[in-house]
Amino acid sequence: MTTFFGSPAFIGIIYLIASALFILALKWMNAPPTARRGILAGEIGMVLAIGGTILQLGVEGKLEHISIDYTWIFIALGIGTAIGVPLGLVQMTAVPQRTALSHAFGAFCVTLVGTAEYYLGTSTIPAFKMSVLCVEVILGGLTVTGSLMAAGKLQEVLPQRPITYKGQNFVNLALLASTAVIAIYLVHNPGATHLYPVMVGIALIVGVMLVIPIGGADMPTVISLLNSYAGLSAAAMGFVLNNKLLIVAGALDGSSGFILSVIMSKAMNRSFTNVVFGAFGQVAASAAGAQEARPVKSASPEEAAGILAAASRVVVVPGYGMAVAQAQHKVRELYDALTKRGVDVRFAIHPVAGRMPGHMNVLLAEADVPYDRLIEMDDINGDFPQTDVSLIIGANDVTNPAAKTDKSSPIYGMPVLDVEKSHTVMVIKRSMNPGFAGIDNPLYYMDQTLMLFGDAKVFVGNIVKELTHS
């Protein structure tokens, strides 16, 4: 038995079981009732893989007569846990930046291991291993800084506006090309240790440059893209270490990030390259301004409450503004008050509402809105003609009918929620100032539209007060 424990076959079986558990984990994540089972499967796979690795290390150490440094392994695992727990307990509104930060951590780990492997092998590294190692650290390096930039923008410690300059795409492409050239040189001359830090350094700069021109509305796509890069770099690391479990986990993460990026790009009617290489804000700035001072109708909380109470079908359209105003709990109270009066209330979720995929769902679920009331865009769009009131809270571009009709609009072609087809539209907004992207929304000037000016949390709170006291 002692020969089996810690043998290559033993660890191979452990990794095989862990791979199966990882796939099951994602399979069970497909719907809320089984999702927690999925998490458990992932956790068991993780514990098995880590335990098996440490066990095998001990056996190898005995065979090769080297002492294994368990102390530092466990100290590092302990410190990591101590950092991980608070990161697991952040508020739900902070989830986008936490996710970006964890992409950075994952890529940081991969880049460090790749770098250590390089310096342990240097001139003896075979060409194939060196080429995947280069892929690993280039993707890893740019994910580290790119994710940190994204996290900084989401946390608002960095300016959120897209920063653009002339020749930006050329500079980015030139930088990427230079990492590729150095990588090719290193594959043929792995002993050129002075070039290695240059390659990693440029990769780190590329990460910064790629995220500088990204605005808030593009964040869901960029976070998904970085997720995909982190996965691919881990898969590359699997090739370097000849570790199939890592290849599997990296491939799963890579395809997950890829699918999400595709969904996000489609939801914005933009191609990958367009998101990565084209800034959004600048185009829009010129489009606004032209149509100022058109008349809008506004209403008070009392009037809004009256209209909502008289409705039989209401659709709430939440957006990033709801998250900023922390209004989700008040929105739940509104949902309760209206449901009690027999009003059918549902939520229309646009795929890119918020700052990351699924952002609105998590916020509303946190506020105890039942998830079967959260309806995807494609499933709810047909119901707007039968909807009495659409209440838009902190969303703008995703409701803009110009995306369907106005070819000159910067968001022309983007799939939007057909709120203008409902009998009454109410929009909670701070003022008539154009939003982040600065695109004018013709919805606000339509006959059936009522503007509710004020802070989303306060305004919804006032509507709830009216509904419960009358």
Next chain:
Amino acid sequence: MGNALIDGLFVFMLAGFIGFEVIKRISPLLHTPLMSITNALDAIAVVGAIVLVGRNESRPAHIMGILAIIAATSNIVGGFLITDRMVKMFKSSRPTKS
């Protein structure tokens, strides 16, 4: 090396297809928890770092390995924790509705 490469590519291709098929079926409701759990699973890279630290072949590699374990472990612990918190919040209206 040649065989290991081909084996690796096979595994990568199959896992990529499985990932694509499995993840396509995941409800958009759960896209945020999906991202946090794949992040935790991805941190399996920690096994590479553990070997690096345990074997302690050079001082720089040892230090890099320790930092890598810390970064990956925080993703594992934090990732599973927050995914669980998020998933627990998703409640259906059907069983409670009377």
